[in-house]
Amino acid sequence: MIVTSLLDTDLYKFSMMQVVLHQYPAAQVEYKFKCRTPGIDLVSCIDEIREELDRLCSLRFAEDELDYLRGWRFIKSDFVDFLGLFQLNAKYVRIYPAAAGNGEIEIRIRGPWLHTILFEVPLLAIINEIYFRRHFPHLDLSEGRRRLAEKIALLRDAPEYRECRIADYGTRRRFSRAWQEEVVTTLQAGLGGQLAGTSNVYLARKLGLTPLGTLAHEYLQAHQALGPRLRDSQVAALEAWAKEYRGDLGIALSDVYGLDAFLRDFDMYFCKLFDGTRHDSGDPFVWGERMLAHYRVNRVDPRNKVLVFSDSLNIPKVMQLYAHFRGRCQLAFGVGTNLTNDVGPAPLNIVIKMVRCNGQPVAKLSDSPGKNMCEDPAYVAYLRRVFGLPPEPSDPPIVVPQGAT
Known part of the structure; x- marks a missing residue:
């Protein structure tokens, strides 16, 4: 079992999750996985990723873990009480080979933000460990x-x-x-x-x-x-x-x-x-x-x-x-x-990013080329205009998304 505790994640997941509980409990989101490293075949890892996902979804916060979280001055008691009932659910996650058939995989996480926000970090850790374990099983550290x-x-x-x-x-x-x-x-x-x-x-x-x-x-x-x-x-x-x-x-x-x-x-x-x-x-x-x-x-x-x-x-x-x-x-x-991940083999550049919230596209306009990740180029072009950024040569004609201002 790769991830053995729900604490095995980054702090900002808990700090954001508390805001979601208190201010946006009904928000619905979608995340998408992307491997930015070219030529990586992850299809052979799918079954093992699914098995580790099921194990991840069997975890609950132990009482001593909840006591540890309760000791932080910025964590509210009702949030810790919620975590005491919390469990990840694999029904929100789909993992399948990419249509291109080039060894890439698709991972989609869809569901309530409150119940999906904790998937990203452990899933990425799982994918990494499975990949390196399969390709470098006897690596001398x-x-x-x-x-x-x-x-x-x-x-x-x-x-x-x-x-x-x-x-x-x-x-x-x-x-x-x-x-x-x-x-x-x-x-x-x-x-x-x-x-x-x-x-x-x-x-x-x-x-x-x-x-x-x-x-x-x-x-x-x-x-x-x-x-x-x-x-x-x-x-x-x-x-x-x-x-x-x-x-x-x-x-x-x-x-x-x-x-x-x-x-x-x-x-x-x-x-x-x-x-x-x-x-x-x-x-x-x-x-x-x-x-x-x-x-x-x-x-x-x-x-x-x-x-x-x-x-x-x-x-x-x-x-x-x-x-x-x-x-x-x-x-x-x-x-x-x-x-x-500096042990010899080249590390993977993999991410899981939010691409939709409440049914509409969301995006980041990064200062570094290649970090943007949105499935709606027209929305990205519109976002640039709204925030006063110059258009890109590849931007399609701007169509204002329904309900956007």
């Missing part, structure tokens, strides 16, 4: 351990980086559950206070680390169908978050509509209200400079705000960013695949 030791030494042994802290963000694309635990345990022993924590709630609890995370792209995307006018959906999402957490979990995600649109919406009120912002696409140095300038324009001292970097990081890149921005703001770094 000594190379992975050697690489990990080099990363730890690089960060730990440079005196000017002693205040530089990283966190593990690698659950979704880990080589295996056992390897992620070994990686985080090794980081804890080797880095000490330079390890800020982990996004994985199960490992945070087991190893006595701080669980880290706030919100993901799906949260802001869903507000395209949940908020008021489409143009106001980003503001509505941030307002709803502030209403729920009253100052806790104050890191805003900046790249759902591109940085230009984010900065237009992230006004002085939000600059002062949120603790910081997270980068997840585009040039991180350009992004950081623009965020610092934006804070200054809005009469906020950037030294009191956090810039969180989390896009395809490795340790050398962390160190470059730290050297560039240190002393000008507070810094945090979430490193994912490069920590938990």
Whole structure:
């Protein structure tokens, strides 16, 4: 059994799920799986994925796990009570070979947001582990351990980086559950206070680390169908978050509509209200400079705000960013695949993204080409126009979706 606890997921799934329970319990959503790595045959893995899905859906939260969640100051007691009754249901998930017949698979998750939000992270972890177990069944992990030791030494042994802290963000694309635990345990022993924590709630609890995370792209995307006018959906999402957490979990995600649109919406009120912002696409140095300038324009001292970097990081890149921005703001770094799936074979680039909410398309307008994922090109073109972004040459003629403003 690959996933043995419902805590074996990222913190932001629980923080978003609580908002869904309290503010959007009737929302209906659809997620879609995509393997961005070309030439990968996952069809042979389907039966085993289905078996692991059934095992995942047999899990319930144990009382000691619920007690752990109840101890977080930002988690409400009624949400923990709900989790005490919660169980994932495989009826919401369809897994089948892609029509193209090229080894790709289709995964569709359709159902109530409240009852499907916890599928993404464990399903991706399951797919990863099955794939690597089948294709590299006797892999010697000594190379992975050697690489990990080099990363730890690089960060730990440079005196000017002693205040530089990283966190593990690698659950979704880990080589295996056992390897992620070994990686985080090794980081804890080797880095000490330079390890800020982990996004994985199960490992945070087991190893006595701080669980880290706030919100993901799906949260802001869903507000395209949940908020008021489409143009106001980003503001509505941030307002709803502030209403729920009253100052806790104050890191805003900046790249759902591109940085230009984010900065237009992230006004002085939000600059002062949120603790910081997270980068997840585009040039991180350009992004950081623009965020610092934006804070200054809005009469906020950037030294009191956090810039969180989390896009395809490795340790050398962390160190470059730290050297560039240190002393000008507070810094945090979430490193994912490069920590938990750097053992020799090339890691898979797989994602599960929300593509519809309440029957209408939703999308992200990323600052990085290739990260957008929407099945309705006309909607993406319309979204660009609404948020004042230039059209792409491939955009079809704009047709305003029914009910959209």
